[in-house]
Amino acid sequence: MARIELEQVSKSWGDVVAVEPTDLVIEDGEFVAVLGPSGCGKSTTLFMLAGIYAPSGGSLRFDGQVVNEVEARDRNVGIVFQSYALYPHMTVHDNILFPLRLSKMPRSEAMAKVERFAALVHVDELLDRRPAQLSGGQQQRVALARALVKEPKLLLLDEPLSNLDATLRLTMRTEIKSLQRRMGITSILVTHDQMEATTIADRIICMSKGRIEQIGSPDDLYLRPNSLFVASFIGAPPINLVEGEAENGALYVSETRLPFLNGGAMGQVTLGIRPENISFAEDGLAGTVAAVEPMGRETLYILRTPIGHFSVLQTSSTKRYEVDASVNLQFAAEDTLLFDRASQKRLDGVQVHLP
Amino acid sequence: MAVGRNAMQARQRANFILFLGPAIVLLFLFFIAPVVVDIAIAFTDMGPTLRVTEFTTANFERFLSGDRRLAQVAVTTLLYVLGTLAIFNVTYGLLLAIMTTSINDRAGSFFRAIWLLPRMSPSVVYALLWAWVIDPTEFGLLNQVTHGVMGLPLIDLMNDTPVLLIIILNGFIGASMGMIIFTSAIRAIPEHLYHAARVDGASGWQVVRHVTLPSLRWPLSFITVYQALSLLVSFEYIWLVTNGGPFYDTTVYALYVYKRAFENGQYAYGAAMALVLVAIGIAAALSMWRFLDMKSLLQPPRIEVH
Numbered sequence: 114m115a116r117i118e119l120e121q122v123s124k125s126w127g128d129v130v131a132v133e134p135t136d137l138v139i140e141d142g143e144f145v146a147v148l149g150p151s152g153c154g155k156s157t158t159l160f161m162l163a164g165i166y167a168p169s170g171g172s173l174r175f176d177g178q179v180v181n182e183v184e185a186r187d188r189n190v191g192i193v194f195q196s197y198a199l200y201p202h203m204t205v206h207d208n209i210l211f212p213l214r215l216s217k218m219p220r221s222e223a224m225a226k227v228e229r230f231a232a233l234v235h236v237d238e239l240l241d242r243r244p245a246q247l248s249g250g251q252q253q254r255v256a257l258a259r260a261l262v263k264e265p266k267l268l269l270l271d272e273p274l275s276n277l278d279a280t281l282r283l284t285m286r287t288e289i290k291s292l293q294r295r296m297g298i299t300s301i302l303v304t305h306d307q308m309e310a311t312t313i314a315d316r317i318i319c320m321s322k323g324r325i326e327q328i329g330s331p332d333d334l335y336l337r338p339n340s341l342f343v344a345s346f347i348g349a350p351p352i353n354l355v356e357g358e359a360e361n362g363a364l365y366v367s368e369t370r371l372p373f374l375n376g377g378a379m380g381q382v383t384l385g386i387r388p389e390n391i392s393f394a395e396d397g398l399a400g401t402v403a404a405v406e407p408m409g410r411e412t413l414y415i416l417r418t419p420i421g422h423f424s425v426l427q428t429s430s431t432k433r434y435e436v437d438a439s440v441n442l443q444f445a446a447e448d449t450l451l452f453d454r455a456s457q458k459r460l461d462g463v464q465v466h467l468p
Numbered sequence: 469m470a471v472g473r474n475a476m477q478a479r480q481r482a483n484f485i486l487f488l489g490p491a492i493v494l495l496f497l498f499f500i501a502p503v504v505v506d507i508a509i510a511f512t513d514m515g516p517t518l519r520v521t522e523f524t525t526a527n528f529e530r531f532l533s534g535d536r537r538l539a540q541v542a543v544t545t546l547l548y549v550l551g552t553l554a555i556f557n558v559t560y561g562l563l564l565a566i567m568t569t570s571i572n573d574r575a576g577s578f579f580r581a582i583w584l585l586p587r588m589s590p591s592v593v594y595a596l597l598w599a600w601v602i603d604p605t606e607f608g609l610l611n612q613v614t615h616g617v618m619g620l621p622l623i624d625l626m627n628d629t630p631v632l633l634i635i636i637l638n639g640f641i642g643a644s645m646g647m648i649i650f651t652s653a654i655r656a657i658p659e660h661l662y663h664a665a666r667v668d669g670a671s672g673w674q675v676v677r678h679v680t681l682p683s684l685r686w687p688l689s690f691i692t693v694y695q696a697l698s699l700l701v702s703f704e705y706i707w708l709v710t711n712g713g714p715f716y717d718t719t720v721y722a723l724y725v726y727k728r729a730f731e732n733g734q735y736a737y738g739a740a741m742a743l744v745l746v747a748i749g750i751a752a753a754l755s756m757w758r759f760l761d762m763k764s765l766l767q768p769p770r771i772e773v774h
């Protein structure tokens with residue numbers, strides 16, 4: 114329902130720069146997720162879109178209209194706050210009703226909508242309670258209903274599911290997604306849960322220190338990270354990073370030589386391989402098992418090798434190795450990611466392989 | 469086990485004395501004992517010579533039927549207490565709190581500091597200042613402005629609007645208490661509630677109406693009760709500035725009691741009237757307690773002491 118454009122939008126408080134000048138376009142009806150470490154400016158960005166904070170610079174447009182000066186109440190956005198921000202003296206019912214009451218919607222229509230949205234997020238049993246009498250997850254769902262009830266043209270979700278149990282989170286995730294589809298609301302979801310981001314969003318924005326590091330599909334971020342930051346932030350357990358020196362067509366990590374397969378590089382280069390892309394084999398890089406962490410369907414091994422520690426993810430059904438067992442590692446050249454350490458950027462098309 | 473229980477009981481007793489002892493001693497020394505003494509004197513004929521010759525209920529008979537001045541004093545007191553509360557201590561205090569918290573921090577603190585000045589200045593200095601402000605000649609501060617600068621006729625607040633004068637006099641001091649309590653209550657409201665209300669479509673006034681005021685229900689009750697009671701018994705500023713005059717126009721009940729007892733030496737009658745004030749105070753406090761649901765102001769203890 115709205116196409117959102119940010120052009121060099123920034124926010125700072127005195128010397129504190131929360132968001133650096135940022136360009137971003139979110140298409141009408143698109144669902145994007147924002148990932149990034151704590152304090153990287155996710156909430157600040159949402160607050161600027163909601164009209165709670167005025168940008169320090171740049172221009173913010175909804176459907177081509179500059180909205181920098183438009184007050185929050187005239188923007189028709191819905192927001193779920195990280196802290197829920199339910200009105201403590203109002204019942205659940207009145208909380209959800211509040212935006213409709215302010216918009217002077219006819220009473221019977223407003224009541225019907227409250228019922229409908231309360232049922233949608235499964236709080237229809239709790240309408241007479243006050244927020245203090247609700248669990249964290251229930252409060253979160255009420256906040257969601259309050260944000261949705263006015264059918265906003267932009268929905269901003271600041272970690273809206275963080276307090277739900279795993280099952281409920283999964284249902285709510287699906288619920289939000291199908292609701293968003295049906296209502297066609299442009300939505301932005303801030304989350305710390307990568308699974309959530311990848312399953313719910315069309316595109317993911319990865320932020321760090323007030324800057325957008327990369328925007329792309331889940332595959333883009335996972336398979337083709339632009340920078341060392343994105344590579345190490347996306348993926349769990351995190352990617353293995355090994356620092357080496359590139360010369361004479363190979364990457365040298367201490368004494369070990371890893372020849373370049375495609376292209377080449379010079380200077381300080383970091384090699385990244387994801388734990389799930391390493392396998393045990395008859396030969397290859399020799400190492401010993403330092404730790405074993407069963408994780409249910411998969412088992413995580415921490416291995417000591419001449420070129421550093423590696424974490425390796427194996428399905429638990431394969432042969433189990435004990436601590437101190439000697440193993441050999443293999444990885445395919447196409448799974449290697451190489452980064453220039455000076456610029457922190459990925460070296461596109463460059464790969465290494467085990468000799 | 470038995471030993472353990474005895475030890476625990478002993479500790480509970482020790483804790484009781486430790487935690488409540490000082491408060492009980494103070495309560496006894498400064499509340500119960502004076503009231504007992506007051507009751508005793510109220511039933512005597514103690515006069516200027518401090519001699520007691522008989523025990524009598526004459527003071528109460530006089531109070532109920534013989535004191536022609538009392539009706540006027542009661543009306544003045546009512547006007548004074550309700551007026552000061554309604555105009556200054558609650559309404560203006562609330563207004564100050566809301567305004568000084570919605571402008572930037574430094575300006576807000578500055579204005580609050582200004583409104584604290586009357587409370588912090590010694591009462592005599594404050595009273596002298598007022599005496600200068602309301603001086604009915606052209607030398608009074610007020611008249612220097614209204615008469616000297618604006619050319620209006622001379623104003624004599626003391627004679628023209630005496631009750632309004634004592635309301636303003638006390639209100640300037642009283643407003644700061646509400647202001648401080650309300651300010652800290654407003655500060656305690658999570659900022660996100662304001663953000664949420666804005667996004668939900670509330671105007672500035674609607675934010676105050678739906679977010680700020682509901683959170684101030686308890687502080688408002690508290691200030692109303694507390695200030696009503698303290699206005700009822702305080703008279704120092706009135707005494708210093710108008711001395712109850714002109715004639716008896718600004719003689720509030722507490723001041724009337726003081727005058728009867730200490731200026732006319734009718735100690736026994738004064739004690740009887742003070743007793744009535746104590747009774748009124750207790751009744752007012754209890755009824756407001758019920759009426760305003762003060763019980764919910766009291767939180768259950770955060771930690772349990774065994």
Ligand SMILES: Nc1ncnc2c1ncn2[C@@H]1O[C@H](COP(=O)(O)OP(=O)(O)OP(=O)(O)O)[C@@H](O)[C@H]1O
Nearest residue numbers: 126129130131150151152153154155156157158195
């Ligand atoms: N009102 C403020 N005044 C000054 N600095 C602020 C203010 N709000 C946020 N910041 C700073 O801006 C930066 C970004 O904050 P923001 O709340 O956007 O982080 P976030 O990405 O939402 O983090 P989290 O995941 O922990 O919620 C932080 O360094 C924070 O300290």
Ligand SMILES: [Mg+2]
Nearest residue numbers: 155156195271
């Ligand atoms: Mg945040």
